[in-house]
Amino acid sequence: MITCTxxxxxxxxxxxxxxxxxxxYYSYCKSCFxxxxxxxxxxxxKKAIEYKGGKCEDCKKKFDHYLYxxxxxxxxxxxxxxxxxxLRSWKKITIELDKCVLLCCMCHRIREYSKxxxx
Numbered sequence: 001m002i003t004c005t006x007x008x009x010x011x012x013x014x015x016x017x018x019x020x021x022x023x024x025y026y027s028y029c030k031s032c033f034x035x036x037x038x039x040x041x042x043x044x045x046k047k048a049i050e051y052k053g054g055k056c057e058d059c060k061k062k063f064d065h066y067l068y069x070x071x072x073x074x075x076x077x078x079x080x081x082x083x084x085x086x087l088r089s090w091k092k093i094t095i096e097l098d099k100c101v102l103l104c105c106m107c108h109r110i111r112e113y114s115k116x117x118x119x
Contacts, residue, residue, distance in 0.1 A: 006032035041086050048093060052102035059107050069108040070100040 001010045005027040016025040017033060026033055046065050055062045057071075072078045077099050080088075085096050103111065 002029075004029040004032055006036070044086050044090075044093070045082075047090075048097055049102060051094060051097055052100070055102070056104040056107050057101040058103055058111070061104065063104050067105050069103050069105055070097060071103045071108050071111060072100050074099065 002013055002016055002025060003010050004016075007029065009029070011029050013025060015029045015031075017030060018025050028036060042065065045068075048070070049065055049068050052070070056068070070082055079096055085093055
């Protein structure tokens with residue numbers, strides 16, 4: 001049994017992620033670790049949204065964080081997708097964000113559709 005340092009519950013080893021390079025387990029159980037990661041990623045996205053001005057570049061409206069996308073102006077300069085980028089340092093995140101504009105999901109879809117259909 002291992003005690004999770006977040007929820008303070010005793011749990012079986014199978015309830016903890018094992019560290020890859022060591023024969024040890026993380027101190028948070030899987031449930032607490034997943035919650036922690038989701039919170040950290042959400043906070044990183046909110047910080048990135050503020051870094052890009054906090055509103056949609058096209059419609060100029062403000063939305064909840066989950067309705068924003070980071071649109072690369074030149075897709076050939078895109079190094080990584082947000083799902084991978086959010087795991088990197090803030091410095092590396094800002095380097096990639098500087099290649100993007102902040103769009104709400106609707107304006108992002110309009111831009112992408114316009115490019116594909118040559119409207």
